[in-house]
Amino acid sequence: MQVIKITPRGYCHGVVTALQIVAQSIENNELKKPLFLLGEIVHNQNVTKAFKQAGVVTLTGENRRAILDTVTRGTIIVSAHGIAPDLIIEAKNKGLDIVDATCSDVYKTHDIIKEKITKGYDVLYIGKKNHPEPEGAIGINSQRIHLITNEEDINTLTLTNQKLCITNQTTMSMIDTKDLMNHAIAVFPQIEIINEICPATQQRQEAIINLTQKADLVIVVGDVKSNNTKRLVQLSNSYIKTKTVRINSLSDLNIEDLLDQKVETVAITSGASTPTIMTTEIIKFIEQFDKEDQSTWDNNSTVDIQRIIPRVKRKTN
Protein backbone atom coordinates (compact mmCIF):
# COMPACT_ATOMS: atom_id res chain seq x y z
CA MET A 1 0.00 0.00 0.00
CA GLN A 2 1.18 3.56 -0.74
CA VAL A 3 2.25 5.66 2.25
CA ILE A 4 2.68 9.44 2.30
CA LYS A 5 5.02 10.30 5.18
CA ILE A 6 3.99 13.80 6.19
CA THR A 7 7.10 15.80 7.10
CA PRO A 8 7.96 17.08 9.65
CA ARG A 9 6.24 14.74 12.09
CA GLY A 10 6.89 13.27 15.52
CA TYR A 11 9.39 14.23 18.19
CA CYS A 12 10.20 17.91 18.67
CA HIS A 13 13.37 19.25 20.31
CA GLY A 14 11.54 19.84 23.63
CA VAL A 15 10.44 16.22 23.90
CA VAL A 16 13.84 14.82 22.89
CA THR A 17 15.53 16.98 25.54
CA ALA A 18 12.97 16.04 28.22
CA LEU A 19 13.47 12.31 27.57
CA GLN A 20 17.25 12.72 27.70
CA ILE A 21 16.98 14.59 30.99
CA VAL A 22 14.95 11.77 32.57
CA ALA A 23 17.35 9.14 31.19
CA GLN A 24 20.31 11.06 32.66
CA SER A 25 18.50 11.37 36.00
CA ILE A 26 18.10 7.58 36.18
CA GLU A 27 21.89 7.24 35.87
CA ASN A 28 22.71 10.14 38.21
CA ASN A 29 23.59 8.65 41.61
CA GLU A 30 23.86 12.09 43.19
CA LEU A 31 20.11 12.70 42.89
CA LYS A 32 17.91 11.68 45.81
CA LYS A 33 15.81 8.62 45.03
CA PRO A 34 13.06 7.78 44.24
CA LEU A 35 12.59 9.78 41.08
CA PHE A 36 9.08 11.13 40.73
CA LEU A 37 7.70 12.55 37.50
CA LEU A 38 5.33 15.37 38.39
CA GLY A 39 2.69 14.27 35.88
CA GLU A 40 3.57 12.57 32.59
CA ILE A 41 6.92 13.79 31.24
CA VAL A 42 5.19 14.15 27.86
CA HIS A 43 1.67 13.05 27.04
CA ASN A 44 2.35 9.54 25.75
CA GLN A 45 1.44 6.36 27.62
CA ASN A 46 4.22 4.33 25.94
CA VAL A 47 6.81 6.81 27.23
CA THR A 48 5.26 6.66 30.71
CA LYS A 49 5.31 2.84 30.61
CA ALA A 50 8.96 2.75 29.49
CA PHE A 51 10.07 4.99 32.36
CA LYS A 52 7.96 3.04 34.85
CA GLN A 53 9.84 -0.12 33.83
CA ALA A 54 13.08 1.82 34.44
CA GLY A 55 11.96 2.68 37.99
CA VAL A 56 10.71 6.25 37.53
CA VAL A 57 7.34 6.82 39.17
CA THR A 58 4.87 9.01 37.27
CA LEU A 59 2.56 10.72 39.75
CA THR A 60 -0.86 11.86 38.64
CA GLY A 61 -3.44 14.06 40.31
CA GLU A 62 -5.89 16.91 39.84
CA ASN A 63 -3.09 19.41 39.20
CA ARG A 64 0.65 19.89 39.80
CA ARG A 65 0.09 21.40 43.26
CA ALA A 66 -2.03 18.43 44.38
CA ILE A 67 0.62 16.05 43.03
CA LEU A 68 3.47 17.89 44.77
CA ASP A 69 1.53 17.73 48.05
CA THR A 70 1.89 13.94 47.94
CA VAL A 71 5.70 13.98 47.60
CA THR A 72 7.76 13.98 50.80
CA ARG A 73 11.16 12.62 49.65
CA GLY A 74 13.37 12.02 46.66
CA THR A 75 13.53 14.01 43.43
CA ILE A 76 10.77 15.57 41.38
CA ILE A 77 11.15 15.90 37.63
CA VAL A 78 9.20 18.76 36.05
CA SER A 79 7.65 17.78 32.71
CA ALA A 80 8.21 19.50 29.34
CA HIS A 81 4.99 21.47 29.96
CA GLY A 82 6.55 23.56 32.74
CA ILE A 83 5.30 24.43 36.21
CA ALA A 84 4.24 27.47 38.24
CA PRO A 85 7.31 29.19 39.80
CA ASP A 86 5.91 29.03 43.35
CA LEU A 87 5.77 25.22 43.17
CA ILE A 88 9.53 25.09 42.54
CA ILE A 89 10.03 27.12 45.72
CA GLU A 90 7.65 24.83 47.59
CA ALA A 91 9.55 21.73 46.39
CA LYS A 92 12.87 23.28 47.51
CA ASN A 93 11.38 24.08 50.91
CA LYS A 94 10.39 20.44 51.25
CA GLY A 95 14.02 19.42 50.73
CA LEU A 96 13.34 17.68 47.42
CA ASP A 97 15.84 17.57 44.57
CA ILE A 98 14.43 19.15 41.43
CA VAL A 99 15.17 18.23 37.84
CA ASP A 100 13.64 20.62 35.34
CA ALA A 101 12.72 19.25 31.89
CA THR A 102 10.59 22.25 30.91
CA CYS A 103 10.85 22.95 27.18
CA SER A 104 12.81 26.10 26.28
CA ASP A 105 9.84 27.27 24.16
CA VAL A 106 7.55 27.05 27.20
CA TYR A 107 10.09 29.04 29.24
CA LYS A 108 10.18 31.65 26.46
CA THR A 109 6.41 32.18 26.90
CA HIS A 110 6.83 32.35 30.70
CA ASP A 111 9.51 35.04 30.31
CA ILE A 112 7.26 37.13 28.03
CA ILE A 113 4.35 36.82 30.47
CA LYS A 114 6.55 37.77 33.45
CA GLU A 115 7.81 40.84 31.60
CA LYS A 116 4.27 41.95 30.71
CA ILE A 117 3.05 41.43 34.27
CA THR A 118 5.98 43.50 35.58
CA LYS A 119 4.99 46.28 33.16
CA GLY A 120 1.44 46.30 34.55
CA TYR A 121 -0.42 44.28 31.92
CA ASP A 122 -3.28 41.84 32.27
CA VAL A 123 -2.58 38.78 30.13
CA LEU A 124 -5.20 36.77 28.23
CA TYR A 125 -3.85 33.24 27.79
CA ILE A 126 -5.39 30.93 25.18
CA GLY A 127 -5.05 27.36 26.39
CA LYS A 128 -6.71 24.13 27.27
CA LYS A 129 -8.51 23.81 30.60
CA ASN A 130 -6.84 21.40 33.07
CA HIS A 131 -3.73 21.03 30.90
CA PRO A 132 -0.38 21.34 32.74
CA GLU A 133 1.08 23.97 30.40
CA PRO A 134 -1.63 26.63 31.05
CA GLU A 135 -1.54 25.66 34.73
CA GLY A 136 2.17 26.51 34.87
CA ALA A 137 1.85 29.73 32.86
CA ILE A 138 -1.20 31.03 34.74
CA GLY A 139 0.53 30.09 38.00
CA ILE A 140 2.97 32.96 37.34
CA ASN A 141 0.21 35.34 38.47
CA SER A 142 -3.28 33.87 38.64
CA GLN A 143 -4.88 37.26 39.42
CA ARG A 144 -3.64 38.92 36.23
CA ILE A 145 -3.50 36.02 33.76
CA HIS A 146 -6.86 34.91 32.40
CA LEU A 147 -7.45 31.53 30.75
CA ILE A 148 -9.24 31.81 27.41
CA THR A 149 -10.74 28.65 25.96
CA ASN A 150 -13.38 30.19 23.67
CA GLU A 151 -14.90 33.51 22.53
CA GLU A 152 -17.31 33.56 25.46
CA ASP A 153 -14.38 33.68 27.90
CA ILE A 154 -13.26 36.90 26.17
CA ASN A 155 -16.78 38.38 26.07
CA THR A 156 -17.31 37.86 29.80
CA LEU A 157 -14.01 39.39 30.97
CA THR A 158 -14.52 42.50 33.07
CA LEU A 159 -11.15 44.23 32.79
CA THR A 160 -10.54 47.93 33.33
CA ASN A 161 -6.78 47.69 32.72
CA GLN A 162 -5.93 49.40 29.41
CA LYS A 163 -2.68 47.44 29.21
CA LEU A 164 -3.68 44.11 27.75
CA CYS A 165 -1.95 41.40 25.77
CA ILE A 166 -3.03 37.99 24.52
CA THR A 167 -0.79 34.98 24.17
CA ASN A 168 -1.24 31.21 24.07
CA GLN A 169 -0.26 27.65 24.97
CA THR A 170 2.49 26.53 22.58
CA THR A 171 0.61 23.53 21.15
CA MET A 172 -2.73 25.10 20.18
CA SER A 173 -4.23 25.06 16.69
CA MET A 174 -2.79 27.90 14.60
CA ILE A 175 -6.23 28.52 13.08
CA ASP A 176 -8.23 28.54 16.35
CA THR A 177 -5.61 30.71 18.03
CA LYS A 178 -5.70 33.26 15.21
CA ASP A 179 -9.52 33.34 15.35
CA LEU A 180 -9.52 33.90 19.12
CA MET A 181 -6.86 36.59 18.84
CA ASN A 182 -8.93 38.39 16.18
CA HIS A 183 -11.96 38.15 18.44
CA ALA A 184 -9.92 39.65 21.29
CA ILE A 185 -8.97 42.60 19.04
CA ALA A 186 -12.65 43.15 18.27
CA VAL A 187 -13.51 43.28 21.98
CA PHE A 188 -10.33 45.05 23.21
CA PRO A 189 -8.93 47.08 20.25
CA GLN A 190 -5.81 48.08 22.22
CA ILE A 191 -4.76 44.49 22.98
CA GLU A 192 -1.23 43.38 22.00
CA ILE A 193 -0.93 40.07 20.16
CA ILE A 194 1.88 37.72 21.14
CA ASN A 195 1.55 34.47 19.21
CA GLU A 196 3.47 31.74 21.03
CA ILE A 197 2.62 28.62 18.97
CA CYS A 198 6.03 26.93 19.02
CA PRO A 199 7.86 26.38 15.70
CA ALA A 200 7.61 22.58 16.03
CA THR A 201 3.82 22.72 16.43
CA GLN A 202 3.45 25.25 13.63
CA GLN A 203 5.57 23.21 11.19
CA ARG A 204 3.67 19.99 11.90
CA GLN A 205 0.33 21.75 11.45
CA GLU A 206 1.44 23.52 8.23
CA ALA A 207 2.60 20.18 6.79
CA ILE A 208 -1.00 18.94 7.05
CA ILE A 209 -2.61 22.15 5.82
CA ASN A 210 -0.28 22.21 2.77
CA LEU A 211 -0.46 18.52 1.86
CA THR A 212 -0.98 18.40 -1.91
CA GLN A 213 -0.90 14.62 -2.52
CA LYS A 214 -4.22 12.79 -2.40
CA ALA A 215 -4.70 10.51 0.60
CA ASP A 216 -7.64 8.12 1.11
CA LEU A 217 -6.97 7.76 4.84
CA VAL A 218 -4.95 9.81 7.32
CA ILE A 219 -3.37 8.24 10.38
CA VAL A 220 -2.21 10.49 13.21
CA VAL A 221 -0.01 8.58 15.65
CA GLY A 222 -0.19 9.94 19.18
CA ASP A 223 -1.74 9.73 22.61
CA VAL A 224 -5.33 10.71 23.37
CA LYS A 225 -4.02 13.19 26.00
CA SER A 226 -1.56 14.88 23.65
CA ASN A 227 -2.85 18.35 22.75
CA ASN A 228 -0.66 18.74 19.65
CA THR A 229 -1.81 15.30 18.41
CA LYS A 230 -5.46 16.34 18.81
CA ARG A 231 -4.79 19.52 16.82
CA LEU A 232 -3.27 17.47 13.97
CA VAL A 233 -6.43 15.34 13.85
CA GLN A 234 -8.58 18.48 13.90
CA LEU A 235 -6.60 20.09 11.03
CA SER A 236 -6.60 16.88 9.00
CA ASN A 237 -10.39 16.72 9.27
CA SER A 238 -10.70 20.37 8.20
CA TYR A 239 -8.07 20.53 5.44
CA ILE A 240 -7.40 17.06 4.01
CA LYS A 241 -11.11 16.29 4.39
CA THR A 242 -10.70 12.53 4.39
CA LYS A 243 -11.21 9.91 7.07
CA THR A 244 -8.68 10.55 9.86
CA VAL A 245 -7.90 8.15 12.68
CA ARG A 246 -5.69 8.62 15.75
CA ILE A 247 -3.86 5.58 17.05
CA ASN A 248 -1.21 5.13 19.72
CA SER A 249 0.51 2.06 18.30
CA LEU A 250 0.28 -0.48 15.49
CA SER A 251 -1.98 -2.72 17.60
CA ASP A 252 -4.64 0.05 17.67
CA LEU A 253 -4.89 0.06 13.88
CA ASN A 254 -8.28 -1.17 12.64
CA ILE A 255 -7.45 -3.43 9.69
CA GLU A 256 -10.93 -2.79 8.27
CA ASP A 257 -9.79 0.80 7.55
CA LEU A 258 -7.07 -0.54 5.22
CA LEU A 259 -9.32 -3.20 3.67
CA ASP A 260 -11.77 -0.53 2.51
CA GLN A 261 -11.72 -0.74 -1.31
CA LYS A 262 -11.46 3.04 -1.60
CA VAL A 263 -8.22 3.12 0.42
CA GLU A 264 -5.07 2.91 -1.72
CA THR A 265 -2.92 5.66 -0.22
CA VAL A 266 -2.49 6.42 3.47
CA ALA A 267 -0.93 9.64 4.81
CA ILE A 268 0.81 9.39 8.18
CA THR A 269 1.88 11.98 10.68
CA SER A 270 2.50 11.93 14.42
CA GLY A 271 2.33 14.22 17.43
CA ALA A 272 5.43 15.85 18.89
CA SER A 273 5.38 13.48 21.87
CA THR A 274 5.03 10.26 19.83
CA PRO A 275 8.05 7.92 19.95
CA THR A 276 9.57 7.58 16.48
CA ILE A 277 9.73 3.79 16.74
CA MET A 278 5.92 3.58 17.11
CA THR A 279 5.36 5.59 13.92
CA THR A 280 8.10 3.74 11.99
CA GLU A 281 6.52 0.39 12.84
CA ILE A 282 3.14 1.58 11.52
CA ILE A 283 4.67 2.96 8.30
CA LYS A 284 6.53 -0.30 7.63
CA PHE A 285 3.38 -2.34 8.31
CA ILE A 286 1.22 -0.34 5.89
CA GLU A 287 3.93 -0.37 3.18
CA GLN A 288 3.92 -4.18 3.23
CA PHE A 289 0.12 -4.46 3.65
CA ASP A 290 -1.66 -6.24 0.79
CA LYS A 291 -5.46 -6.45 0.77
CA GLU A 292 -5.23 -9.73 -1.16
CA ASP A 293 -2.68 -11.41 1.12
CA GLN A 294 -3.94 -12.18 4.64
CA SER A 295 -0.42 -13.05 5.82
CA THR A 296 0.34 -9.29 5.76
CA TRP A 297 -2.52 -8.38 8.10
CA ASP A 298 -1.08 -9.23 11.55
CA ASN A 299 -0.83 -5.85 13.28
CA ASN A 300 0.42 -6.86 16.72
CA SER A 301 3.02 -4.31 17.75
CA THR A 302 6.39 -5.87 18.55
CA VAL A 303 8.10 -2.64 19.64
CA ASP A 304 10.31 -3.03 22.71
CA ILE A 305 9.21 0.06 24.62
CA GLN A 306 12.51 0.20 26.53
CA ARG A 307 13.98 1.48 23.25
CA ILE A 308 11.95 4.66 23.82
CA ILE A 309 14.37 5.69 26.60
CA PRO A 310 17.31 7.48 24.98
CA ARG A 311 20.81 6.14 25.59
CA VAL A 312 22.80 8.28 28.01
CA LYS A 313 26.11 9.40 26.59
CA ARG A 314 28.82 8.65 29.12
CA LYS A 315 31.86 10.88 29.53
CA THR A 316 35.10 9.22 28.41
CA ASN A 317 38.36 10.10 30.14
Ligand code: SF4
Ligand atom coordinates in the same frame (compact mmCIF):
# COMPACT_ATOMS: atom_id res chain seq x y z
S1 SF4 B 1 5.60 20.90 21.24
FE1 SF4 B 1 6.78 22.82 21.23
S2 SF4 B 1 6.61 23.61 23.32
FE2 SF4 B 1 5.97 21.46 23.40
S3 SF4 B 1 7.82 20.37 23.96
FE3 SF4 B 1 7.73 20.40 21.71
S4 SF4 B 1 8.94 22.21 21.08
FE4 SF4 B 1 8.46 22.40 23.26
